[in-house]
Amino acid sequence: MPEKKAVTYLNKSSPPHIVTLVSLAGMSALAMNIFLPSLPGMTEYFGTTYTVMNLSISMYLAVTALLQIFIGPISDKVGRRPVVLTSFFIFFVATIGCLLSKSVELFLFFRMLQAVIVTGMVLSRAIVRDTVGSEKAASMIGYVTMGMAIVPMFAPAIGGLLNDLFGWKANFSMLLLICLIITIFAYFDLGETNKNTSRSISQQIREYPELFGSKRFWAYCFTTVFASGSFFAYIGGAPFVSTNSFNLSSSEFGIYFGLTTLGYVSGSFISGKYSEKFGIQFMLLYGSWITVIGLLAALVIFLAGYEHPIIFFGCMIWAGIGNGMVLPNANAGLLSVRPSLAGSASGIGGAIMLGFGALFAYLAGFISTEDSGAYPLIFLMVFTSIMGVLVVKYIIFLEQRISN
Numbered sequence: 001m002p003e004k005k006a007v008t009y010l011n012k013s014s015p016p017h018i019v020t021l022v023s024l025a026g027m028s029a030l031a032m033n034i035f036l037p038s039l040p041g042m043t044e045y046f047g048t049t050y051t052v053m054n055l056s057i058s059m060y061l062a063v064t065a066l067l068q069i070f071i072g073p074i075s076d077k078v079g080r081r082p083v084v085l086t087s088f089f090i091f092f093v094a095t096i097g098c099l100l101s102k103s104v105e106l107f108l109f110f111r112m113l114q115a116v117i118v119t120g121m122v123l124s125r126a127i128v129r130d131t132v133g134s135e136k137a138a139s140m141i142g143y144v145t146m147g148m149a150i151v152p153m154f155a156p157a158i159g160g161l162l163n164d165l166f167g168w169k170a171n172f173s174m175l176l177l178i179c180l181i182i183t184i185f186a187y188f189d190l191g192e193t194n195k196n197t198s199r200s201i202s203q204q205i206r207e208y209p210e211l212f213g214s215k216r217f218w219a220y221c222f223t224t225v226f227a228s229g230s231f232f233a234y235i236g237g238a239p240f241v242s243t244n245s246f247n248l249s250s251s252e253f254g255i256y257f258g259l260t261t262l263g264y265v266s267g268s269f270i271s272g273k274y275s276e277k278f279g280i281q282f283m284l285l286y287g288s289w290i291t292v293i294g295l296l297a298a299l300v301i302f303l304a305g306y307e308h309p310i311i312f313f314g315c316m317i318w319a320g321i322g323n324g325m326v327l328p329n330a331n332a333g334l335l336s337v338r339p340s341l342a343g344s345a346s347g348i349g350g351a352i353m354l355g356f357g358a359l360f361a362y363l364a365g366f367i368s369t370e371d372s373g374a375y376p377l378i379f380l381m382v383f384t385s386i387m388g389v390l391v392v393k394y395i396i397f398l399e400q401r402i403s404n
Helices: 018-033 036-045 055-078 080-100 104-131 134-166 169-189 201-205 208-212 215-244 250-278 280-303 309-336 339-367 375-403
Strands: none
Touching (some): 018 080, 018 134, 018 169, 036 055, 036 215, 036 250, 055 104, 055 215, 055 339, 134 250, 208 215, 215 280, 215 309, 215 339, 280 309, 280 375
16 A cells, blocks of 8 residues: 655645546546537638547547546556656647637647646546555546546537637637646645655566456446447537537537536446446446437437437437446456556556547548438447447356356
């Protein structure tokens, strides 16, 4: 167990306060969600297509996936504090680049640099593991995760309002200001928590084949892929659908989007309260079915001729509840495959999930047209959710075979 040291707020010689950790993780979620209502307007501003503009989501997720593999090992070698502060500085500069961009190509370049902010999400959890024992770590990580989940409830609504009042650049100006504030607090509060030099990156990579040879690892991994797939598709296609099919303003879309996140928070609460009682397999199965039922309900109601944003976003609440039940349990299962390689499993699993998330987000933007309405997006989300149920069934089969 790590040696415990009292936390003193704004003291670089002590571990960071929980508020700082929540802020670091929340900044990552904010950078992903606040500008979503602006995508249609940004498409017009840069004189491009929505498919191209949607790369600001899909390519961002792809770079985030790649970075997630290396952030942890690098911070194990050089420390958490320098990696966090350097990443936030890069994000600050990249955000200025986004604001000053005159072409969509230059904007996308700086948007990809912004992906470095994922450091806040990854290392906030590592810092918790550095500073407290396993009994308290789960509780603290729960607070950090809840902070991340709550941000998307409000970020799109705020982003939509800023867009309607001042244009898309207001969202990136807000990111710039919040990044500066968090960086200042992190500079004075984020003491170094990694006191031990760990294995090199090459040593960790040499252990990957042990994970890759496990069917359980891949089953849990693709459960996270397909469970989150509907949400990433939603992120990629919902801004276009809300404008072209439902004629919603940016602020109205932000409010509707927040409802989905409310579903995810509710599902996460259910997961935290009942996973230990009912078990991982139970939560995976019923959570994945809730997602399927919610999305199929949207499809059936739309096919019946009732195409309304309340139906679309309302059914997405149930998809959010299902995801909130599935993802924490799938990640727990992922880490349990090889406990000695939990760090590697977390990095690889997260990278694969975000990599496929980038693909689903791109597909959602690619298949959405002005004439198609919400149907292609709904079909894509239904497909990913059904695949999620099938993979969960395979997990149950594998686990039962092991227990027997």
